[in-house]
Each structure stands twice: as structure tokens, then as C-alpha cells.
Amino acid sequence: MTKPIDSNPDPKSPVLRLDRLEVRYPSRTAESDAVVVDGLGCEIARGQAVGVLGESGSGKTSLALAVTGLLPSEARCSMELEILGRPVPAAADERFWRRLRGDTIGMVFQQPSLALHPMRRVGLQVADVLLSHRPWSARSCRRKVMELLDELDLESDIFQAFPHQLSGGQRQRIVLAQALACEPSLLVADEPTTALDRKTEIQVLELVRRLSRERQMALLWISHDPGVLAEITDRIYVMYAGRWMEEGPTESLLAEPNHPYTKLLLDCLPRRKALRSEPLDRRRLTVIPGMAPPASELPSGCRFVDRCPVVTESCGEKPSPVPMGQGRTWCVRAGSTRLGSGP
């Protein structure tokens, strides 16, 4: 068995360092594999919250599954991954990953209803996580669960409840309690709040942010919703068709995006001007014309080329990252011309 990563590492090394991540799935129709994540890298420091913004099918979940060792068996994945300064071997087996997930990485995924067993009391389900990863007695596990429930602003009598007796927000907190039980250094979250209403969602996000500060826990938070990432992250990576388009500090990226795709995407947010007073035939939201390329027909250069309003000849080549402010933009025109947000 490979030696798992211990929990007492060099405090200066980032919690996660990822490079050259590639994820492919065998294609049912075409000869070659579908490349859904193509050469991504990022770094997350202690206590830092990094967001990944991307649309459906852009490869966000594949990214989250890759760094938690949970990709389905048919997926082919290569990457250079370091957790707390220690490389994860390419040949890491399931045992290695399970240990890593229990001790160092916590996860919350898209559908909370699927994560909980319907017939087991939720407090016990949180305790189960501790029992399988800590050499503690049932009693101390239980005490720890009570502490966690309190930390997550849940009443202690929730311990005895079954999942169906809880609201969506409460269920999501239970799933969080499971993920946080072993005090991970990194929490990977794949759209866990999408099913919640906005108010509950913001409560959960604020809670996680507070815990991440208190515990110096790093966050990798994946979402299609810029509003969510604005609440919780320090830095955002924008993903499109398996590649980064742009990354930078949350505030500047959302306020002044540099990449044409980010600009157009943020223009779709229903907030720019009050359309309500427009007559019906002129009342339309901004959209990005066209669709993302299917994984089988990816353009060789910039992935956004078919939909980009400011495309030029050199877009046929793969863009290299251009430093912009405190971030980077993967666009051949970045920094050269002022990019309009539309034609």
C-alpha cells in the first residue's frame, strides 16, 4: 500500500496543486476519446476559496471527481496532483484515495438527497463517517457530531431525524457535517446548493465560508452561478469546453472580466437594466448565440472560436495565458485591444 499523505505537512505548501489535468471518456460514436478536461492546473492555499465557473457539460464535475479519485472506471485521467505538498502517485489505488478522502479531503456533491440514506437517522450517518476514519469510541463520535451540528447552526434534536423530515437546507447541512467531520484541509464542493432557494443557499454559503476561515480549510467550489461564487470565493477560474478561459480575484473578475466568454456570460445575468418597462416584443435577455462545441468536435485552437464576437485569424491557435492584472486570460486578444462585450 502506498503511504497516505499525513496531516502534518509543510505549512507553506499549498493545500492543492494541480497541473496538466486531462480527463477523457471513451466515445460511443467516434473512434477517439472525448477529451472533457484538457490540461488544467490550479493552486489553492490554506484557507483560500477557489471557484470554478462553468456551464453544464464544461467538465466541472469531471474536474472535481479527478481530484478526489472518484472518476468512474471508464474514465481515463492523467494529472500531476499534490495535496499538502505531497504528490499523489499516478498509480494511487482505491485504498489510498479512500484514506485521503477521509483524512484530508472532504466532498459535497450536486444532489443532497442522494447522499443520505433515507432510513437511517441523520446524526448516525454523520457519526458513521467518524467511526470509519477515526479510532474513536461510538460515544466520542457522537459527542463530535453534536459539536458539528452546533457549528452548522442545527438544533441538537436533528440528530434523531430521518432525512425526509428535514428541509433542503437542513439536509445540505447534514451532508456538510459529514464532509467536515474529519476536519479536512480541503473541501471540494460540486454545486451542492443548486437545489436550495436563494436565501437558504446564502446561509449555507456564509456558514461554509466562516468555517473555512476558522479552520484554515481550503475550498474548491464548483458552480454555474456567478452569484454563488461571488458569495464564497477569493478567486475564480472560468471554464469552457474543458479549458480555462480566465482566472483572477473574484471581485475584479466579476466586475471587469477580460475574456470575451466571461463578458458574454455575465451579460446573461438578469440584472443589467430593468427590462420590465419594455414592451413585450422588445423585452429580451442577452444570450450567447450558438452552443458549446460537443466533446467530439472541439476546435483545435480557442474553444470559444465559433461563438466569439471578436474572433480574429490567430484564434485558430491554442491561446497561451496572458497575465492580466492579478489574473490570467487565455485569449489571443487579451490585453491588445479593448474587447467589446458584443458585436
Place this chain on the structure above:
Amino acid sequence: MSGGPADRAVLSAANISMRYRRGGKLSGSEQIQALDGMSLEVRSGEILALVGPSGSGKSTLARCLAFLERPDSGEVGFQGEAVPWEDVLAMRGLRRRVQLVFQDPARAVSPRFTTEQVLREPQQAWQQRASPQRALDWAQLLAEVELDPKVLPMRARSLSGGQLQRLVLARALVTEPDALLLDETFSGLDLSLQAKLANLVLGLVESRGLTCVLITHNSALAEQLADRSLVLSQGRVVDERSAPDASTGGTS
């Protein structure tokens, strides 16, 4: 849009209340007052948004306005008349005139059905009673929701989220309803898809002269799309918002 028939109420609720009993150990036999003497009118041809947090009674109200659930008390009206809940046949006829579309299209259609089967379902149910000689214009219907006719033989489970949502909209149009009720139809979607579907609905409202009730917790979206928003809280309407010039109206 003002004056004349535009101001007639297509749908209305007069002082309706609805209470659910929530069982279970935690809550005992707690009563949930989902609707608490709610009154409102949906005017012909308008887009009315109902906004409010979860638990404010939005979905219960939607089911009442779609004649799927009868409130404990109060009256639901269609075209100015109280609906006859006891008259099962009449209610069946009314139900095709108001269509409710939910958030999760994957749950609304059977994954094994082909697109064509999904669309035939309401068509068959409706034609038996209404106008048997009328054939459905598939191409026209698919074009209206911007779906490629190639999807007709495809099974629902192989459609993308966007295609599925369009299919569910198309199915709602098969019975040629007067009103569409959209319950969080745009929630949880990518921004670009959300905007495309919202524009699609705006276009349908315009071209078909539909009345539309938009149920959402996203008040920014309501601000953009709807002529008027009603804010719900704890089973009541607590606020109404509209464009500053909406009362003067009269834009072309």
C-alpha cells in the same frame, strides 16, 4: 397592453387558504398554513411573477391556479367565473386551458419515452374530447420551442437539459392553453440557457397571446421578465411591484 379585454382576469384567487399536516416525530402533527387567505388576479395577456422564499406558498398557489388542487376555502376563478370543482368533466376541460410546467424536466417526462410519445400524450387525451379532426403540426410546434425535428424519435433520457426543458414547454402547448404557469422553470440552469429559455417564453407569450404566471425565487429575473410581481410571504401577498409606467401603460 391596457384597457379592454387585457384587464380581464384570466385566473383569480379569492381569499384562498390551504393547510397541510406535517407528520413525523420531529414536528409532531404540526399544521403548515401554505396559503393564508390569499387573493390575486392574473390579467389577460400579462406576465405576472410570484416571488418569495421557499415555503411562502408559491407552488401550492400554482397547483391551485392550475386546478390541480382545491383549496380548503376560498374560490379559484377562470375567466371571471368560480371553477366548479365538483364537476369532474368541466374541470378536465379547464385543466387543458391552464398548463403548469415545473422546474425539473427530467422528472416531468418518462425517460424511456421518445420525444414524439411525450408530445402525443396530451394530444391523445385532448383530441378524444375536443376536435378529433385536428392534426397537430409537429414541425410548427417544434420550431416554436426551437427544437430540431431530429429529436422526435430520440428518447427523453438522451436529450440535454435544455432540449428537455423545451420539450416540456412544447408539451404544455399541445393543448393550446390560455395560460402557462412556470414553477421555477428557469431555476438551477446555466445563465446562458436560462436567458435563452426565458426569451423563448417571452416570444411564445407574445406570438400566442398567452397569459403567463412566473413562479420564482429569483426576483432579479422577475424584474426583467414580468409586467408585475407579487411578493408572497407565509401564504399571503405582501407586496406588489410593477414598472413605474405600467399603470399609464399604452406602449405599442
